[in-house]
Amino acid sequence: MADDLAMMPAHALARLFKKRKASPVEATKAALARIKTFNPVLNCMQHVDADSALKQARASEKRWSKGKPIGPLDGVPTTIKDMVQTRGMPTRMGSAAIAADGPWDTDAPAAARLREAGTVLVGKTTSPEYGWKGVTDSKLFGITRNPWDIHKTPGGSSGGGTAAAAVGIGNIAIGTDGAGSVRIPCSFTGLFGLKPTFARVPLYPPSTQGTLSNAGPMTRTVRDAALMMNVIARPDPRDWYSIPTDDAEDYLKGLKKGVKGLRIAYSPDLGFVEKDKIDPEVAQSVANAAKTFKKLGAKVVEASPKLNGLDPRDIENVHWTSNFSVLIKGFAPEKQALMDPGLLRAAEHGSRHSLEAFIRAGHQRVQLGVIFNQFFQDYDLLLTPTMPMPAFNVGEPAAWGGDGLDIGWTPFTLTFNLTRHPAATMPCGTTKAGLPIGLQIVGPHYADARILRAAHAFEETMPIPPPPMALGS
Amino acid sequence: MKSDLTQASAAELSALYRKGKASPVEALKAILARAEKINPTLNALCLIDAEPALKQAAASERRWKNGAALSALDGVPVSVKELVRVKGWPTLMGSKAVDPHQPWDEEAPSVRRLREAGAVIFAQSTSPEFGHKGVTDSPLRGVTRNPWNLDKTSGGSSGGAAAAVAARLGPLAVGTDGGGSIRLPASLCGIVGHKATFGRIAAWPPSVNGDLSNTGPMTRTVEDSALMMNVIAKADGRDPTSLPPDDTDYVKKIDGKLKKLKIGLVLKFGDHDLDPEVSALVTKAAKTFQKLGCDVEEATPDLGGVDGRKTFVIHWLCFVQRVLQMFPSERHQLLDPTLLAMARDGAKYSSADLVAAMADRRTLSLGWNRFFERYDLLLCPTVAVAAFDTGKMAPDQADGTPNQRWSPYTYHFNLSRHPSASVPCGLTRAGLPVGLMVTSGHYRDALVLRAAHHYQRAAPLKMPALPAT
Numbered sequence: 001m002a003d004d005l006a007m008m009p010a011h012a013l014a015r016l017f018k019k020r021k022a023s024p025v026e027a028t029k030a031a032l033a034r035i036k037t038f039n040p041v042l043n044c045m046q047h048v049d050a051d052s053a054l055k056q057a058r059a060s061e062k063r064w065s066k067g068k069p070i071g072p073l074d075g076v077p078t079t080i081k082d083m084v085q086t087r088g089m090p091t092r093m094g095s096a097a098i099a100a101d102g103p104w105d106t107d108a109p110a111a112a113r114l115r116e117a118g119t120v121l122v123g124k125t126t127s128p129e130y131g132w133k134g135v136t137d138s139k140l141f142g143i144t145r146n147p148w149d150i151h152k153t154p155g156g157s158s159g160g161g162t163a164a165a166a167v168g169i170g171n172i173a174i175g176t177d178g179a180g181s182v183r184i185p186c187s188f189t190g191l192f193g194l195k196p197t198f199a200r201v202p203l204y205p206p207s208t209q210g211t212l213s214n215a216g217p218m219t220r221t222v223r224d225a226a227l228m229m230n231v232i233a234r235p236d237p238r239d240w241y242s243i244p245t246d247d248a249e250d251y252l253k254g255l256k257k258g259v260k261g262l263r264i265a266y267s268p269d270l271g272f273v274e275k276d277k278i279d280p281e282v283a284q285s286v287a288n289a290a291k292t293f294k295k296l297g298a299k300v301v302e303a304s305p306k307l308n309g310l311d312p313r314d315i316e317n318v319h320w321t322s323n324f325s326v327l328i329k330g331f332a333p334e335k336q337a338l339m340d341p342g343l344l345r346a347a348e349h350g351s352r353h354s355l356e357a358f359i360r361a362g363h364q365r366v367q368l369g370v371i372f373n374q375f376f377q378d379y380d381l382l383l384t385p386t387m388p389m390p391a392f393n394v395g396e397p398a399a400w401g402g403d404g405l406d407i408g409w410t411p412f413t414l415t416f417n418l419t420r421h422p423a424a425t426m427p428c429g430t431t432k433a434g435l436p437i438g439l440q441i442v443g444p445h446y447a448d449a450r451i452l453r454a455a456h457a458f459e460e461t462m463p464i465p466p467p468p469m470a471l472g473s
Numbered sequence: 474m475k476s477d478l479t480q481a482s483a484a485e486l487s488a489l490y491r492k493g494k495a496s497p498v499e500a501l502k503a504i505l506a507r508a509e510k511i512n513p514t515l516n517a518l519c520l521i522d523a524e525p526a527l528k529q530a531a532a533s534e535r536r537w538k539n540g541a542a543l544s545a546l547d548g549v550p551v552s553v554k555e556l557v558r559v560k561g562w563p564t565l566m567g568s569k570a571v572d573p574h575q576p577w578d579e580e581a582p583s584v585r586r587l588r589e590a591g592a593v594i595f596a597q598s599t600s601p602e603f604g605h606k607g608v609t610d611s612p613l614r615g616v617t618r619n620p621w622n623l624d625k626t627s628g629g630s631s632g633g634a635a636a637a638v639a640a641r642l643g644p645l646a647v648g649t650d651g652g653g654s655i656r657l658p659a660s661l662c663g664i665v666g667h668k669a670t671f672g673r674i675a676a677w678p679p680s681v682n683g684d685l686s687n688t689g690p691m692t693r694t695v696e697d698s699a700l701m702m703n704v705i706a707k708a709d710g711r712d713p714t715s716l717p718p719d720d721t722d723y724v725k726k727i728d729g730k731l732k733k734l735k736i737g738l739v740l741k742f743g744d745h746d747l748d749p750e751v752s753a754l755v756t757k758a759a760k761t762f763q764k765l766g767c768d769v770e771e772a773t774p775d776l777g778g779v780d781g782r783k784t785f786v787i788h789w790l791c792f793v794q795r796v797l798q799m800f801p802s803e804r805h806q807l808l809d810p811t812l813l814a815m816a817r818d819g820a821k822y823s824s825a826d827l828v829a830a831m832a833d834r835r836t837l838s839l840g841w842n843r844f845f846e847r848y849d850l851l852l853c854p855t856v857a858v859a860a861f862d863t864g865k866m867a868p869d870q871a872d873g874t875p876n877q878r879w880s881p882y883t884y885h886f887n888l889s890r891h892p893s894a895s896v897p898c899g900l901t902r903a904g905l906p907v908g909l910m911v912t913s914g915h916y917r918d919a920l921v922l923r924a925a926h927h928y929q930r931a932a933p934l935k936m937p938a939l940p941a942t
Binding site: 360367377446 | 711712794822831889916
């Protein structure tokens with residue numbers, strides 16, 4: 001029983017807590033037990049604080065027993081990515097150049113909101129250094145592995161969080177996404193993940209990646225992501241981008257309304273991704289998912305925006321390598337020596353962009369945003385593959401044999417970091433080799449709730465399966 | 474006997490139309506007649522499109538007669554800065570380098586909203602080339618003058634708009650503000666200008682100045698700015714940085730209570746000169762807020778040690794250098810020499826300089842966010858000086874060299890994206906207007922306008938017939 005609690009959706013845990021059929025302490029113990037079982041294999045936890053977790057759980061248990069829980073996430077074991085500052089736990093950005101001593105006295109907005117909501121913060125999950133790549137390994141923690149196949153990467157940069165959530169280390173997880181870092185690992189490990197509309201979930205301290213960066217939920221059910229959004233999508237004065245204070249959307253409202261009548265564009269290539277680069281099994285699963293939406297009553301048409309020669313990959317590459325070049329300058333040479341050579345190469349590459357190239361990339365980013373905004377005047381949602389490929393072998397810095405300097409191998413996700421549109425990934429099948437495939441669902445700005453609603457409708461036709469490893473087989 | 478309709482605010486015009494005491498055609502004709510007389514001297518309007526405007530006014534007149542007015546701004550004349558697109562008008566950006574032979578068939582969101590609301594779009598106002606400086610002159614248009622004193626600049630870059638509104642060439646103008654270009658000329662010309670929270674008012678096409686740039690209202694009364702906000706503060710599919718739509722009724726909100734607001738007064742933003750007359754008028758304005766029931770104290774923002782001016786200048790010059798790529802080099806000689814010099818300075822920066830400035834921008838903005846956690850409003854001067862002589866980019870210091878830090882306030886809130894308005898707070902002994910800047914936390918545009926409205930009612934600036942002769 002206790003072990004089942006680890007794999008239970010957060011929304012189901014709350015029901016058990018309410019009926020006194022389970023307690024936050026039991027749930028936390030289940031998560032801690034799973035850390036013992038799986039972390040040695042997966043290497044997904046940067047930091048675990050069992051004592052603190054149990055203390056938080058006992059406090060939550062008291063609230064539930066008095067019939068006064070803070071909310072539906074009270075007592076739910078939660079993990080937080082190593083890029084999100086958390087009071088009392090080291091946040092090392094996956095970097096050996098960041099000392100472990102702290103002081104760790106700040107909660108980033110998402111951590112603060114989750115703590116206020118009574119969740120049990122179990123530990124911090126691994127990330128590549130400063131989230132610089134789409135796989136999860138670092139000089140600091142080594143290689144994080146995919147629970148569906150431990151020879152594969154869980155993706156990145158929130159790969160620690162997704163590996164953990166997939167096997168029940170925490171019922172919900174927080175990741176960050178600057179080019180796809182929530183959606184890539186959720187796709188590779190078969191989870192739901194949402195990159196909200198830019199600034200809907202506040203960030204602090206400001207990210208190296210500026211307006212490309214977002215924090216978002218990574219969960220095993222869509223409803224759990226909605227519950228998390230109700231907590232974390234609240235303004236915080238420390239984020240000078242965070243959107244209006246009257247933004248108090250209830251993400252559960254309308255979650256079950258379905259997709260009937262919605263105008264949905266299905267774009268297998270987003271208008272720029274070379275067809276031969278898309279794995280046929282991925283393409284087929286996503287095409288099938290589009291058909292499912294048709295059956296559910298949506299008006300699905302195949303359509304792609306015309307990008308007028310813009311290539312989102314080129315635009316993103318200039319932005320993120322430039323940003324890293326400035327980040328690295330903040331470290332003394334002896335600290336730089338501790339850093340991932342790949343990150344240093346990316347930064348060096350970034351320092352070579354001319355001002356003209358950088359500003360041009362900024363303007364192209366805006367043009368791209370305008371194109372997608374106009375596209376969304378005709379469509380309520382857009383479906384694409386999340387990734388062109390399923391998870392690949394650990395030890396590679398990028399797919400297709402890339403060196404990591406070009407993040408063009410995740411073309412579908414990075415486009416919406418540039419345009420700031422909300423985008424989620426939803427598991428839509430597995431390959432013959434048994435690896436999960438992700439469907440990306442994108443919406444107009446601020447239509448985060450509509451994306452959750454569509455994903456929920458799809459989930460009812462195809463519930464998210466756990467990796468066999470998590471079932472203890 | 475009808476009163477002089479050029480004197481009326483938009484709200485007053487609207488009331489007269491409703492009661493049938495004046496018509497949109499009469500109002501427009503009065504303004505056109507006045508423009509014919511004084512615009513050649515002021516050089517505030519570079520295009521007056523009388524015939525189509527009279528047609529719009531006549532259509533509006535019929536709507537008012539039929540009780541079918543489209544909005545409170547139906548039939549109210551409005552001018553549009555030449556950086557903002559109006560269908561059918563060449564939008565030359567004050568530049569000889571821009572090809573006038575283009576279709577000019579699409580309209581900026583703000584203009585489209587005003588047209589939908591029935592406003593009469595009658596004239597285009599001058600701007601320095603691409604709005605690159607804080608005074609208004611260009612090789613294409615010549616010098617725009619300040620109606621309070623024709624030897625003085627009207628400020629910039631929305632200097633044409635500010636001069637027109639002050640001289641009663643239309644009660645409303647659309648301006649743009651990338652570093653202070655609405656508030657600065659509003660201050661120098663004794664009118665009201667509001668730079669909204671970034672994204673609140675949609676814009677298109679995307680500005681060269683990226684997310685420093687804002688479109689906004691310029692009016693003689695705060696109430697008129699609120700009326701314009703009700704129309705133009707809308708999202709538009711063409712602007713990917715639009716904020717989620719909210720249905721704030723700014724007119725309704727400006728009357729709300731002012732009492733017990735916590736206000737921080739900051740007279741200086743660092744190491745720069747402040748004209749003692751400006752300082753005294755702004756301090757006096759702060760006392761007025763105290764009398765209005767607010768809790769005012771002198772405050773010091775903690776901006777994390779960031780040099781705001783340097784941060785802004787790097788952003789600005791890097792954006793401006795883009796004109797070098799927009800035009801083939803043989804056309805560069807057509808550009809304003811001051812623009813060309815700025816662009817060449819900008820081209821000397823590296824991308825790393827800009828990315829580092831962007832990081833500084835985040836730190837500075839965070840500092841202001843924290844300030845607005847403590848204070849509902851910030852009061853400060855809009856500009857450190859009153860209007861200075863035309864033909865200069867900056868006023869002279871005592872030693873005769875240019876004072877490069879004459880406008881150290883406005884750009885902070887382009888960097889930080891906070892809503893910020895300028896409202897007149899008095900005249901210098903030489904009879905030149907001074908502006909008080911009212912700024913608040915993100916999305917609190919209605920509060921900014923409410924505070925400015927209460928202040929303007931408590932301390933109205935008596936406007937003489939302008940231009941002064």
